[in-house]
Amino acid sequence: MSEQPRRSVQDPDPEQSAVFRRPQGVEGSFDSRRRGDLPPRGIENTPPTPEALATAFSRPPGSAEALQRAPGDPEPSERTPPDEQLFWNSHGERDPWRDPASGVVVGAPALTEENSDKDHEPTPGPLLSAREVLFGRRVHPRALAALAAVALLLAGVGGFVGRITAEEGNPLTNPDVTLAKVEPSVDRPPGTVATVAARVVPAVVSVEVQVGSQGGTGSGVVIDGNGYIVTNNHVISMAVDTPEAKVFTVFSDGTRVPARIVGRDPRTDLAVLKVDVANPTVAQLGSSEDLAVGDRVIAIGSPLGLESTVTSGIVSSMHRPVRLAGEGTDTNAVIDAIQTDAAINPGNSGGALVNANGAVVGISSAIRTLGSSGQSGSIGLGFAIPIDEVRRVTEQLIRTGQFQHAKLGVNAKSVTDGTEGGAQVQNVQQGSAAEAAGVAEGDVIIKVGDRQVASANELIVAVDEHRVGATVPITVVRGGRELVLDATLQ
Template sequence: MPARGIEQVAPPAEALSKAFGRPADADETLQRAPGEKPLAPDRDDPAFWDEGSERDPWRNPAASAVLGPPAASEDSAGERAEPDRGPLLSAREVLFGRRVSPRALAALAAVAVLLAVVGGFVGRLTAEEGNPLTNPDVTLAEVEPGDGRPAGAVAGVAKRVVPAVVSIEVRVGGQGGSGSGVVIDGNGYVLTNNHVVSMAADTPGAQVSTVFHDGTRAPARIVGRDLKTDLAVIKVEVANPTVAQLGDSDALAVGDDVIAIGSPLGLSGTVTTGIVSSVHRPVRLAGEGTDTNAVIDAIQTDAAINPGNSGGALVDGNGAVVGINSAIRTLGAGGEGGSIGLGFAIPIDDARRIAEELIRTGQVRHADLGVNAKSVSDGVADGAQVQNVQDGSSAAAAGIAEGDVIIRVGDRKVGSADELIVAVDRHQVGATVPITVVRQGRELVLDATLR
């Protein structure tokens, strides 16, 4: 057992014992006996250095270090000779070392060039077949170069007419509305729809203002309104406004190009295009929140017309105003569904006459036959059947009776009650007009003097 308090360790390795241990045959001990002196050296010379060696700077730790000259021979003290330059490496040696022969390199270059040529040829064929504009078998239509647009182009018409179309803003207390208008006179008279300004007509404190194409804003006053045709004239105090040129709506034919200009949804200066879809289309107007209850002899167009276009211009290809945009037919509830290609404008021939009377007198008198009628059809012919005749009216004086079916007023055919209204309204008060009726299966022509 190991003694208490003494730690036992493993014996050293055999290699360490051989290197640092005592020789096996040595009989000397590591300790001297008491009083024994060390052995005297058996030589007289110093063990490590000669006499005076203590002053050798290599032996003296306190000696300072001194840098000497470079370790070079006396022959090399002069200028060194420029080393010889070896041969430069070739591209082949840089890229491939010395493992590729020049013939192999030439063959690789030839293959690369051949692949590039074939790839380019195939790419060109593919591009030409996929693009008809570069296919030599396709004949392109010729286009004549020109610096300007044709005189009748939409851009040219819009440039001339847009400055004559204004935005109209109406505010009554906390409520408001907007629409469009057309400047028809140099004194600042603007033609628009009655339903655009009707809410401000009899309301104290109502404000009507116009905004021109260049951003100029000016207050306006109502000159006159006509409920039966949904037209109104307002006046703006401005200097030298751009005035629209009025055209001839009776000369329009179905298919003619037209342009609608106005401020739909508050977007001023909006231009849309279309054609005349129909003429002499009776359309009844009954605007919600207005006193409008009119039947117009409308121009139908597929030019996009939306709320806010009301009162704007319908223009022909020459830039002349041929109608006042007034209504749309829509599939949306409350007429808010937007344009579906069914827009209606008041013919400018009717609007011109109404505007002149409103500017001159502030009101308009309309010819009246003096009957109430409803639309009827017997499967062969359509007409307006008289429901009652007003006492003292033109119809009563002409001998028109209840039950008569009116089929013609003057030279215009009548196929419905609304068409009877617009046919009579096209005549002046006091004019004598032949009225064709069907009574008990017989046609009669009665002359009526309109009142």
């Protein structure tokens, strides 16, 4: 194997040199100054440059600057404008566009369509403040005067158009209309609801009870000029045994004064309060015995805290035994109630039920509802304590602070034989009036005095009608026979 002679890097291969060497007479890579001296090589010339490209990318007319500055040429003058400096400058060696060894990177378009549109938009000038317009002498005075005149003109035209629109926009309106008023006053004859209410409302008060964070409301009626007010026991019972409890009364004119409890009777659900008020309006007390079913009555009170509320109706029934057992109170009463369809709601308790003459004939105490806990409101079934019973109890409460009830001394239940009812005696208390009269267990009481007894509740109200010590005939049925026994109530 023969050894090939070693060549230097500066000594190229003759065969490769013949292929890749420069043409004769060319010394640099791009020698435009000798382009015309190059001999033809048999290569066809490229077609002429399009006029659009030549216009866009050609050198300015009369410029002899080359695209590339040959190494060793002097730096362009600092006074030469940037757009006339040579494209190949001192930084060209670090410019990837001029560095043949730089990598190929595809970049974003030099100019987007959106940016192109924005670049062609004119740059807005600086905005002027109101101070500069008026005092900075940036605007000619005549221009300011013209602007003010235009503003006044527009304001006048706008006002005129607005007036025309307001007056003629709706043909149904008339800004000059005045409605006539009837001069004669309304004639309200005596006995109307309005006349009665005007006379009785000042005598009816709202009762407020405060026990710590709890409280309740009801109504009351002024029954004496010394400041005595009657109300229901279940309205104020929560304040009886609580030292820090407070009771207030609010009159129809807004006067709010504290009240003290004079006395109360849980068995009739009545109580008396005392307030220190000079010359209060006192309600007139009538007679419940004069009432008849169908008579017109008016209820006045503070239902649901709405003071001085007036409703009207009729007497629906008389002598209706109704048991009262207020939740959260010690009331456990059976009243001989007046039934009415006048709207009565929670808060009416203790208020007045008056007749067409304005006389109080009952104290509103209870309602019958279809909801639970009596919260569904009035359905036309309201009950009031007859004023005759109220007068008898309140007089004794004012005099002594308590009321004594007559007792027969029996426990009974309601029974019926299909046609008539009665109160069957379950047991007779030892030493009672019933034992002394000869009433026995199993007897059915059907009458007390002149009043028929059809149930156990009616037996209670029939006995309560009599005073302590009164001798009352008691009619009983024993073994199918009626007996009349005289009992002296204790």
